[in-house]
Amino acid sequence: MSAYAKIHVGLKQLGIDGDDARDLYERVTGIRSLRAMSPKQHDEVIQELGRLGFERSSSRRRTPLEGRFAKKLQALWISAWNLGLVRNRDDKALIAFVRRQTGIDHVRFLSNAQDARKAVEALKAWIAREADVTWPKFQDGRAEKLAVIEAQCRILGVPIGSEISAATDETLLAAMQSFGRCIRAAKGD
Template sequence: MTAHALIHVGLKQLGIAGDDARDLYERVTGARSLRAMTPPQHQAVVDELHRLGFKRSSRSGSAKRATGPYAGKLQALWIAGYNLGVVRDKTDAAMIAFLKRQTDLDHHRFLREAADANRAIDALKLWIRRATGNDGLFRKDRSLPDLYNDFRFQIVLHIWSELIKRNAAPAGTLTAWLIQTIGNMPTELTAKQWIAAQNRLGKLLREVKK
């Protein structure tokens, strides 16, 4: 695989895109596009991606899985970002690389140490808020009904609003869709049903954003 191709693989694995990718190019080579670079500069970018956590694997089954007391919460947030349309690569390897870049912490620390895990969780929540433009995600407001303080509902509601903007909402209202498709009212959804709702709507949002 050429250095040029490896850059695209590395960027996807690390969850780097758009201006973040161009800023990385400029920091390493002085150029903001791959076309403007020489082959040695392409290799310099590959080397930097490796430094940031990019791992080239010859087997898809060898993907790194996150383990530890706090892995589940971080994975849930990462998948939420995927369904919200701001995370491109939903793998644990991409999550670990992203959090390592954001926190400067080794993954063994933020997956196993409470203080470091909280730091990583807060960093991921902040990034998702910024990436979606929704500062209300993962926040609680006592003046609102309990449902609106449920992070799962906040995620589903944001995805629904994005689908409405694109004229792609699959029903007249979110409540109607949840009843027809998931089988319950928003206030009665089980944990599994919330996951199903997020995954279905997230898939639809990714399709319309292509």
């Protein structure tokens, strides 16, 4: 893969675009344009992207997050992705969010329910505030999926069909993903 391609993949993976990318180039090399850079400067940009969390090797298999609360956190993170709130769907971004909320370095170390609740509730509050999701009173995966789909329909300005409440969990998940692609495309992500 060429240096240009690596840089663009890294920028996309990290959710950096436009002027933010040019600011990064300038901070690292003193130059705001990739075309004006030398190969050595391209390598410096790639190294900086790596420092920021870009994983250059796409051949490595993704391992699922481990931990008592990992699945719940991942489900909420993907909901935020499908609502167009999260620009980086990667688990590293979720781990960074959990670290900011709890001070704990990784979700696998979230063994205390009170610490996990901080991260879960912060994520739910952010999603509710930014995407107008009305979460059900009691934790129910199906009702939470429906709440996200209702918010997605509002964002897209489409009516929610009455048949959605009878859909299978797999169909709900597929609908969330499809609406998420539409939302991200409308935002230019």
